[in-house]
Amino acid sequence: MFNVRKAVILGAGLGSRLRGTLDDRPKGFLKLGNRPIIEESIAKLVRTGIIDIVIVTGYCHEFYDQLSEKYPFVRTILNPDFATTGSMLSLYTASQYVNSDFLLLESDLVYEYNALQTLQNYPKDNCILLSGKTGAGDEVYVGVSHDRVVNMSKRRDEIKCLGGELVGISKISLDLYKQMTDIAPEKCKHSSQYQYEDCLVDVSDNVTIHYQCIDNLAWIEIDDGNHLSKAREKIYPLIEQRDSEIIISKKVERNVLLNPGPATTTDTVKYAMVVNDICPREKEFGDLVEGIRQDLVRIVHGEGVYESVLFASSGTGVVEACLSSAVPHDKSVLIINNGAYGKRMQQICNGYGISHIDYNIEWGKPVDCNKVETLLEQYKRDISHIALVHHETTVGMLNDITTISRTAARFGVEVIADTVSSYAGIPIDVKDSEIHYLMASANKCIQGMAGLSFVICKKESLEKTKEIKPRNFYFNLYQNYSFFTQKHEMQFTPPVQIFYALRQAINEYFLETEQSREKRYAEMHEVLENGLQMLGFRFLVEKRFRSKILTAIIEPEDENYSFSEMHDFLYKRGFTIYPGKGATQNTFRIANMGAITKSDITQFLGHLEEYVLKKDIKLR
Numbered sequence: 098m099f100n101v102r103k104a105v106i107l108g109a110g111l112g113s114r115l116r117g118t119l120d121d122r123p124k125g126f127l128k129l130g131n132r133p134i135i136e137e138s139i140a141k142l143v144r145t146g147i148i149d150i151v152i153v154t155g156y157c158h159e160f161y162d163q164l165s166e167k168y169p170f171v172r173t174i175l176n177p178d179f180a181t182t183g184s185m186l187s188l189y190t191a192s193q194y195v196n197s198d199f200l201l202l203e204s205d206l207v208y209e210y211n212a213l214q215t216l217q218n219y220p221k222d223n224c225i226l227l228s229g230k231t232g233a234g235d236e237v238y239v240g241v242s243h244d245r246v247v248n249m250s251k252r253r254d255e256i257k258c259l260g261g262e263l264v265g266i267s268k269i270s271l272d273l274y275k276q277m278t279d280i281a282p283e284k285c286k287h288s289s290q291y292q293y294e295d296c297l298v299d300v301s302d303n304v305t306i307h308y309q310c311i312d313n314l315a316w317i318e319i320d321d322g323n324h325l326s327k328a329r330e331k332i333y334p335l336i337e338q339r340d341s342e343i344i345i346s347k348k349v350e351r352n353v354l355l356n357p358g359p360a361t362t363t364d365t366v367k368y369a370m371v372v373n374d375i376c377p378r379e380k381e382f383g384d385l386v387e388g389i390r391q392d393l394v395r396i397v398h399g400e401g402v403y404e405s406v407l408f409a410s411s412g413t414g415v416v417e418a419c420l421s422s423a424v425p426h427d428k429s430v431l432i433i434n435n436g437a438y439g440k441r442m443q444q445i446c447n448g449y450g451i452s453h454i455d456y457n458i459e460w461g462k463p464v465d466c467n468k469v470e471t472l473l474e475q476y477k478r479d480i481s482h483i484a485l486v487h488h489e490t491t492v493g494m495l496n497d498i499t500t501i502s503r504t505a506a507r508f509g510v511e512v513i514a515d516t517v518s519s520y521a522g523i524p525i526d527v528k529d530s531e532i533h534y535l536m537a538s539a540n541k542c543i544q545g546m547a548g549l550s551f552v553i554c555k556k557e558s559l560e561k562t563k564e565i566k567p568r569n570f571y572f573n574l575y576q577n578y579s580f581f582t583q584k585h586e587m588q589f590t591p592p593v594q595i596f597y598a599l600r601q602a603i604n605e606y607f608l609e610t611e612q613s614r615e616k617r618y619a620e621m622h623e624v625l626e627n628g629l630q631m632l633g634f635r636f637l638v639e640k641r642f643r644s645k646i647l648t649a650i651i652e653p654e655d656e657n658y659s660f661s662e663m664h665d666f667l668y669k670r671g672f673t674i675y676p677g678k679g680a681t682q683n684t685f686r687i688a689n690m691g692a693i694t695k696s697d698i699t700q701f702l703g704h705l706e707e708y709v710l711k712k713d714i715k716l717r
């Protein structure tokens with residue numbers, strides 16, 4: 098259970114003792130592994146539940162500003178006087194963004210994850226992290242009395258009772274921060290080099306500042322060439338090794354789910370659900386929901402124009418919510434059905450008595466956009482909406498949503514898109530694609546837990562549905578939307594813990610980035626497709642229509658083949674596969690969504706081959 102959700106990183110410094118090595122980059126952009134150390138620090142912060150990072154910049158601030166474009170949860174603020182002032186002025190500069198407790202870090206630190214975990218787990222709200230002897234050369238020694246910090250100095254002989262060496266990672270409460278910023282302006286006037294450490298000591302009579310010392314913590318602050326070589330040769334490899342062993346307190350046994358959702362999740366998403374009990378009508382929970390609502394819109398680039406409405410339900414629930422709330426009583430919806438999910442939309446409409454015109458296509462065959470146009474023309478007086486599935490998970494086919502919605506736009510018809518199995522796996526731009534409603538759930542490509550789904554609505558369209566006499570109750574889009582926006586509470590009891598998991602999953606999505614997630618999925622698909630082809634399997638969907646997220650494989654006709662036996666064989670080895678459903682030919686399905694990698698797919702193919710050989714199944 099991690100309570101602090103914000104971090105402030107001090108990144109203004111010049112790094113003058115590293116000039117040659119840095120060549121016009123800030124110190125945070127030194128590289129020891131694959132990524133600059135600041136990005137490694139950000140990744141660790143996200144893993145420990147931080148969702149809001151403020152970086153105070155100065156020297157070469159453009160580098161950090163680019164980070165805030167890459168990671169939407171990162172904001173930068175410039176200390177224009179960075180060259181002549183101490184770190185307290187930088188910390189003071191962040192005040193407009195600080196409205197809660199936070200972790201304070203320096204940008205040139207390399208540290209093991211345990212540093213953050215220790216502070217987050219520490220039960221009191223002000224805590225400075227200390228380590229045992231480092232021999233760094235410019236150590237800051239911290240003097241303590243009982244359980245509190247009393248002074249700090251670079252001179253060992255000025256410390257009476259040594260608590261340890263200052264690491265540069267601290268947990269600061271809002272109250273402590275207020276005390277610091279109250280005295281800072283005056284102090285900075287007297288001493289231009291006033292540091293945040295000085296300020297901590299100055300307020301330590303009024304506020305109790307605790308400390309935690311980890312004796313053998315692997316960490317280093319990189320100030321000069323010697324530090325850099327020591328980091329490269331000794332500390333960084335040690336950090337990598339330790340972090341790989343204890344990412345979080347206990348690893349959960351890992352299953353690779355190759356079914357189309359719920360997908361495999363990270364341990365950090367699983368553990369995000371372990372939170373203190375909270376009433377979802379408290380403001381704190383409302384803030385969590387509001388942040389999630391905004392970020393869900395951001396994932397499909399709908400900022401400013403779209404709103405998200407969340408429901409406690411599986412994906413089908415929000416498809417139902419959308420159709421039953423959006424289509425006016427005197428109008429019809431054109432439903433494209435080339436798989437079970439298209440058909441499901443027709444079934445929902447039947448249930449509510451919503452008038453629908455069906456365009457039915459054999460499952461596994463693509464949509465003919467000319468036919469859509471013909472139908473829109475033919476029924477133009479009746480049709481107000483067109484509903485279709487983006488990624489038809491029944492067969493792994495990607496429907497050309499943009500072409501279809503642009504055609505719809507010419508007829509003034511609004512678009513309802515089931516993007517349950519593509520959202521966050523395939524980039525979607527709602528504004529560019531002219532989609533009015535988009536539905537998805539938390540447990541597929543966004544890699545959260547099952548139990549929560551959402552509709553992303555064009556605000557203008559959503560507002561119009563207010564006039565439609567409700568044919569539903571729990572699932573009314575406008576009611577749920579207006580309740581939340583007015584009261585900052587969900588209308589009905591939400592699945593509280595699933596929200597925390599989704600918060601973490603969204604953070605991990607932004608951390609991975611849209612492009613990298615798409616690429617990871619596409620690469621897994623390629624490995625899968627090649628491997629299956631080598632074994633002699635055949636595919637249902639023509640290559641150019643494949644989604645790269647799910648593959649429908651034609652079942653072998655060999656009498657030794659049995660899906661359930663193959664399933665059990667693979668299941669025992671940690672891989673879950675999925676049966677097919679109602680396509681033109683019998684299939685089974687393999688999805689490659691979730692927190693899985695190419696090497697999982699390779700291992701899976703190995704087991705599949707083992708099975709095929711063992712049973713002597715003829716595939717050609």
Ligand SMILES: *Cc1c(COP(=O)(O)O)cnc(C)c1O
Pocket residue numbers: 357358411412413414416438486488489490515516517518538
């Ligand atoms: C998974 C999925 C759904 C929703 O299914 P639930 O079992 O209700 O979560 C809807 N549409 C598509 C395309 C899907 O893949």
